[in-house]
Amino acid sequence: MEKSKVYFTNMQTTAKENLLQKLNRLIKTAGINQIDFEKKYAAIKIHFGEPGNLAYLRPNYAKVVADVVKELGGNPFLTDCNTLYVGGRKNALDHLNSAYTNGFSPFSTGCHILIGDGLKGTDEVLVPVVGGEYVKEAKIGHAIMDADIFISLNHFKGHEATGFGGALKNIGMGCGSRAxxxxxxxxxxxxxxxxxxxxCSMCAKICAHTAISITDKKAFIDHNKCVGCGRCIGVCPMDAVMPASDESNDILNKKIAEYSWAVLNGRPNFHISLVIDVSPYCDCHAENDVPIVPDVGMFASFDPVALDIACADAVNRQPVMAGSLLEKNGCKHHDHFTDVSPETDWKVAIDYAVKMGLGHKEYELITI
Incomplete structure (x- = not known):
C-alpha cells in the first residue's frame, strides 16, 4: 500500500520568504490546486479561539488559505460551529463577536465568516454514518454540509479529553452542531x-417530544421521553440546560472519527496543520499555558489521519519546554500528550479513523 504524502516546512524564514509565503508554497506544493474550485463553495474550518486564549491561529494564516482558494476560482468562507459549553462562542452572535475580537473578519481574512450551525446551534443536517458503531446519524452544521469542498485549518495542540487536537478533532467535534x-x-x-x-418555557416550546414540563417556575426533563437531541440546550437563554458528560474518552475519540467521516465523505477535502504554540489544552479554554514544546512548523496533506500522525510524531521528537505543564508532569509515558493528559489515548481516534476509511497511519514526510 502506498504511503500517504504529508508535506512539511519549518518556521524558519528568509528575507525573500516570510511565514505566510511559506504557507502558500506549502499548500500548493501539497497539491491543493488538484481540487476543482471553479465557482464552488469552500468551507475552511478553523477554531476562532475562546476570548482570553492567545494560542489560536492568527487570522493571517486563514487569509493565505482563502486567497489561494480564490486564486483557484473558488468561493471560500471561514466556519466553525457553536460550542456546547457556556462561553464566548455558544451562539452565532457571541461566536462572531469572539471571532472579531480575535482578529477574524472579512477585512482581515479576505472572506466571510459563517457559523456552521446557525444562531442557536440548532441548524443542522442529519448525515448517515455508514458503518458507524456509535453514531448512526451525525448532526453536522448546515452551512458546512452545504459547501462543495472542505478544508481544515488546524492548530495542533494538546487536549484534555482526546490527547491532542488536530485535524480529526477540528473536523469531527468542530463541525458537530450543539446537539x-x-x-x-x-x-x-x-x-x-x-x-x-x-x-421561561423556551425549552418546553422547542421540544418535539413533550419531554419538558414547567413546575414551580422550573423546567423538568422527562428522560423517558427525551431523545437527547440537545435543542433545549441551544434555546435556553440562562444556560440552565446542561449536557451529561459521561462518555469515556475512548468512545469520545471514536465518535469524533465517525463525525469526521460524515463531514468528509463524498466531497473533495484538504487539510493543513500548524504545530505552533502547542498549548497543553484546547483553544476552547479562555486561557492558554506555556507551550509544551517549541514551535515545529506547518504540515499539509489530503489525508487527515496521516497528517495527525505526522504532527504527533513531530511533537514527540521535540524537547520539553521549561516551565510547561509537560515539564511539571514529567516524561513517564514516552509520549508528550499522554504525559500532559494521562487519562487519554489519542491513538484510539487514529486507529478507528483508519477502520472508518478516513486515511492511513503510514506516511511519507516530504520537506519543502
Missing amino acids: GKMEMHSSGKPHVYKDNCVG
Whole structure:
C-alpha cells in the first residue's frame, strides 16, 4: 500500500520568504490546486479561539488559505460551529463577536465568516454514518454540509479529553452542531440546573417530544421521553440546560472519527496543520499555558489521519519546554500528550479513523 504524502516546512524564514509565503508554497506544493474550485463553495474550518486564549491561529494564516482558494476560482468562507459549553462562542452572535475580537473578519481574512450551525446551534443536517458503531446519524452544521469542498485549518495542540487536537478533532467535534457535540460527549441526556432556570418555557416550546414540563417556575426533563437531541440546550437563554458528560474518552475519540467521516465523505477535502504554540489544552479554554514544546512548523496533506500522525510524531521528537505543564508532569509515558493528559489515548481516534476509511497511519514526510 502506498504511503500517504504529508508535506512539511519549518518556521524558519528568509528575507525573500516570510511565514505566510511559506504557507502558500506549502499548500500548493501539497497539491491543493488538484481540487476543482471553479465557482464552488469552500468551507475552511478553523477554531476562532475562546476570548482570553492567545494560542489560536492568527487570522493571517486563514487569509493565505482563502486567497489561494480564490486564486483557484473558488468561493471560500471561514466556519466553525457553536460550542456546547457556556462561553464566548455558544451562539452565532457571541461566536462572531469572539471571532472579531480575535482578529477574524472579512477585512482581515479576505472572506466571510459563517457559523456552521446557525444562531442557536440548532441548524443542522442529519448525515448517515455508514458503518458507524456509535453514531448512526451525525448532526453536522448546515452551512458546512452545504459547501462543495472542505478544508481544515488546524492548530495542533494538546487536549484534555482526546490527547491532542488536530485535524480529526477540528473536523469531527468542530463541525458537530450543539446537539452533535452533546452526542459525542455523552451517552446520556441533558438535565436542568435549577438555580439558573427562570421557567421561561423556551425549552418546553422547542421540544418535539413533550419531554419538558414547567413546575414551580422550573423546567423538568422527562428522560423517558427525551431523545437527547440537545435543542433545549441551544434555546435556553440562562444556560440552565446542561449536557451529561459521561462518555469515556475512548468512545469520545471514536465518535469524533465517525463525525469526521460524515463531514468528509463524498466531497473533495484538504487539510493543513500548524504545530505552533502547542498549548497543553484546547483553544476552547479562555486561557492558554506555556507551550509544551517549541514551535515545529506547518504540515499539509489530503489525508487527515496521516497528517495527525505526522504532527504527533513531530511533537514527540521535540524537547520539553521549561516551565510547561509537560515539564511539571514529567516524561513517564514516552509520549508528550499522554504525559500532559494521562487519562487519554489519542491513538484510539487514529486507529478507528483508519477502520472508518478516513486515511492511513503510514506516511511519507516530504520537506519543502
